[in-house]
Amino acid sequence: MNKENSGFSTKLIHAGEIQDQFGSATVPIYQTSTFSFKSAEEGAKCFAGESDGYIYTRIGNPTINALEEQIAILENGYGAIAVSSGMAAATTIYLSLLSSGDHIVSTDAIYGPARGVMEKQFVRFGFQSTYINTTDVEAIEKAIRPNTKVLYIETPANPTMDITDLKACAEIAHKHKILLVVDNTFCSPYLQNPLDLGADVVFHSMTKFINGHADIVAGIIITKEKNLYHQLRTMMINMGCNMDPHQAYMVLRGLKTLAIRIDRAQENAMKVAEFLEKHPKVAWLKYPGLKSHPQYELGKKQMKGDGSMISFGLKSGYEGAKTLMNHVHLALLAVSLGGVETLIQHPASMTHSKVSKEDKQKAGITDDLIRFAVGIEDVNDIIEDLKQGLEKC
Ligand SMILES: *Cc1c(COP(=O)(O)O)cnc(C)c1O
Numbered sequence: 096m097n098k099e100n101s102g103f104s105t106k107l108i109h110a111g112e113i114q115d116q117f118g119s120a121t122v123p124i125y126q127t128s129t130f131s132f133k134s135a136e137e138g139a140k141c142f143a144g145e146s147d148g149y150i151y152t153r154i155g156n157p158t159i160n161a162l163e164e165q166i167a168i169l170e171n172g173y174g175a176i177a178v179s180s181g182m183a184a185a186t187t188i189y190l191s192l193l194s195s196g197d198h199i200v201s202t203d204a205i206y207g208p209a210r211g212v213m214e215k216q217f218v219r220f221g222f223q224s225t226y227i228n229t230t231d232v233e234a235i236e237k238a239i240r241p242n243t244k245v246l247y248i249e250t251p252a253n254p255t256m257d258i259t260d261l262k263a264c265a266e267i268a269h270k271h272k273i274l275l276v277v278d279n280t281f282c283s284p285y286l287q288n289p290l291d292l293g294a295d296v297v298f299h300s301m302t303k304f305i306n307g308h309a310d311i312v313a314g315i316i317i318t319k320e321k322n323l324y325h326q327l328r329t330m331m332i333n334m335g336c337n338m339d340p341h342q343a344y345m346v347l348r349g350l351k352t353l354a355i356r357i358d359r360a361q362e363n364a365m366k367v368a369e370f371l372e373k374h375p376k377v378a379w380l381k382y383p384g385l386k387s388h389p390q391y392e393l394g395k396k397q398m399k400g401d402g403s404m405i406s407f408g409l410k411s412g413y414e415g416a417k418t419l420m421n422h423v424h425l426a427l428l429a430v431s432l433g434g435v436e437t438l439i440q441h442p443a444s445m446t447h448s449k450v451s452k453e454d455k456q457k458a459g460i461t462d463d464l465i466r467f468a469v470g471i472e473d474v475n476d477i478i479e480d481l482k483q484g485l486e487k488c
Contacts (some may be wrong), residue, residue: 111165169284172317181300183336184314195221203458258390265293303433360403380407408463432468
């Protein structure tokens, strides 16, 4: 079987699998820090890069490499670099692609810490950043300066669910000879493949959909081409933000069911979104699957499904959001997303509480915004839970 040309779900089960001497059906956990060489000559070859033998787990490990190979295939990339977390992926990218005095243009409604680390930590190393509403393609073009090196997009954005045109971004980036980086966490490789749309680097917090079981924190970076792959891999090795073999095994296990988990979650999400949109206490709602979403057509074009993330606001505002948090019983009041369980959170008082009022307002993160990550439970139970909670709001 040619696994590279098979369907997505077949690749989830079979791509990247390794052949061991026992015919093991799953990838074994090579829980070792180091690897012995058969001879001094073999050791020398490994260090000279003339052999792809393993040396040390921070540099490479068979369990981790099986996962890297599989994700690279799923995203149609040259290669993948597994890291300890999604934020390790973001910081490895920043530190690999930017030098002191370089500038980055990015989505304003973005994963909070990915912006926080730029504006509060990396600013000390001379990195410059501009955050804008990237659904406005002209605004991107205007924000690019002579020292801009990276356009960094998250779509759908967190937590506004705004959708940015990735093809248009790739055109702008390449016209200005800068790199397009995409945080593809909200979609996973099942729903969106940014490299196919022109991106140079893609990354995932595998903590979310890819692992999918809320039991691991992990990240991965995929590049379109070889030189970028080696540049990023070297940074990961030297920073020491590598993945652990056991962590890789857990992700490999979760990954197998990615397609069926997302199919079920987005089927549930559509029904939940329809219920909420009609509810008299709901002021507004954004879900890529509903025509009311401002970039509905674009979402249909660049995404292969609508996903399972919903954002909405209540007529009773900030207080209403907090009341709902305190009165749902099935949905867990927790940050994160992409697991089998339904989660609810309130960015203004939780994930985005450290973002300034002005920046929140500009990014469309309103005080009433509730982020709802739909799980794979029975949809009637999810809706019943919301219905009884909304009665109190
Ligand atoms: C969670 C998340 C991250 C960070 O990932 P960690 O695994 O928590 O470090 C980055 N981007 C998005 C969109 C996320 O949801």
